[in-house]
Amino acid sequence: MVAVSDKQSEQLLKGKKRWLWLLLLPLLPICAMVLIYIEVESHQGSIYESHNVESVPQMPAAIVFGAGINSLEFHDRVRTAVSLYKSGKVAKLLMTGDNRHMNYNEPIAMKKAAVSLGVPEQDITCDFAGFRTYDSIYRARDIFGLRQAVLVTQRYHLPRAIFLAQSLGLEVVGVDAAVRSYGAWQKWYDLREIAAAEAAWLDVMTQRKPKFLGKKEPLFPEAEG
16 A cells, blocks of 8 residues: 655645635635625515505605517506605606617606696606616706605516615615516516626716716706706
């Protein structure tokens, strides 16, 4: 039987450690992604149900996030925002969404839908550069002068929206606009949130500025003065 020298034992141990690191190294990014997702998704507090808007604290405005025009999510978000307005929980609605193509305008579509449900045009403002949730909230703060708001979207989206808003210094609550099941689409939305959470965290860490800012358009000019 051949005895193993101390030097050989040390080399074997180093080799095992090297292989262990090679095995663990690919897992590090996955672990980081999981931790980031947990951090973003932990912002479940202060979420209210759309069928109980009476319990929502009063805020100056609601930020209503865009969705595919005439989709179920689109109509549920608009109806929830209108309910908040009519209940006196908010004085203004900020419709923010995608308008990157001439023939596609989420904010205007949301505004028209809200007006048809009885909200006066003068109490609705459109943000045409809300291409991403981060951009919408950043612009709500820096362009439209909001420091407090109700966030209106579906529950799968709310933790990320609340995380971003709080990271940008806004005081917010969320209202879950989901008043029905979205069927097979729901699984896609849930999967998409994993990647979206990572992007949101990176936006906050890098303090990214939106592509479009521009001049200030405060929703409450008297407060700015």
